Each structure stands twice: as structure tokens, then as C-alpha cells.
Amino acid sequence: MSVVFVGVDPSSKNGESATVWLSTETGELFVQSYRATDEEIRECKEAGSGPGHSTEVPPHETIIRIPVSVLQILQEACSASGPHLG
Incomplete structure (x- = not known):
């Protein structure tokens, strides 16, 4: 499986980062x-x-x-998942 980094909670402190990744093969998100x-x-x-x-x-x-500040990152990941499903 190939996974790409999408984003991290911009308001998080070091060591407490809500993070989103995207599988380029399946379009699934990892949070x-x-x-x-x-x-x-x-x-x-x-x-x-x-x-x-x-x-x-x-x-x-x-x-x-999921913090509200991460919702935009999830939207970006969802938008990006379409082309990766090939």
C-alpha cells in the first residue's frame, strides 16, 4: 500500500498532532x-x-x-482521493 501525508492539525502542540494520511491505492483515509x-x-x-x-x-x-481544526484537512483528503482510485 502506498500512503501519502495529507496534513496535520495546525493548532496542535508538538507530540499531540491530529494527522491525516491517504492511501493512493484505495482512497482510504488514516487518521x-x-x-x-x-x-x-x-x-x-x-x-x-x-x-x-x-x-x-x-x-x-x-x-x-477529530478537532474542528482538522476538518479542512479531511476535506482536502476526500477531494484528493478521487484521482488516486484510478
């Missing part, structure tokens, strides 16, 4: 960010999920919190 707290996970579960989907988080998945 490094803050783990959601137990309270945030509980609130997500209370908010519900789509029909036919459980609000339980499987052991191989997690909920992350």
Missing part, C-alpha cells in the same frame, strides 16, 4: 487523533446509529475525536 473519552463514547451510543447497526464498538474499532 491519528484523540481517543474519545468514556463519557464521549457513552454520548455517541445514546445518540444512536443507523438502522441495522449496533451502537456497541467492536474490539477491533474505536471512536476518535
Whole structure:
């Protein structure tokens, strides 16, 4: 798999960088960010999920919190993913 760096949270401190990468083969995004707290996970579960989907988080998945300052980087990554799917 070939992965390219897309961007890092411009407001983050050293060692605490929300970061986004893009797979040039699949168009999938990889995001490094803050783990959601137990309270945030509980609130997500209370908010519900789509029909036919459980609000339980499987052991191989997690909920992350993405800072608002990273949303533009995610938009750039989504825009860039199209041409890479070839």
C-alpha cells in the first residue's frame, strides 16, 4: 500500500498532532487523533446509529475525536482521493 501525508492539525502542540494520511491505492483515509473519552463514547451510543447497526464498538474499532481544526484537512483528503482510485 502506498500512503501519502495529507496534513496535520495546525493548532496542535508538538507530540499531540491530529494527522491525516491517504492511501493512493484505495482512497482510504488514516487518521491519528484523540481517543474519545468514556463519557464521549457513552454520548455517541445514546445518540444512536443507523438502522441495522449496533451502537456497541467492536474490539477491533474505536471512536476518535477529530478537532474542528482538522476538518479542512479531511476535506482536502476526500477531494484528493478521487484521482488516486484510478
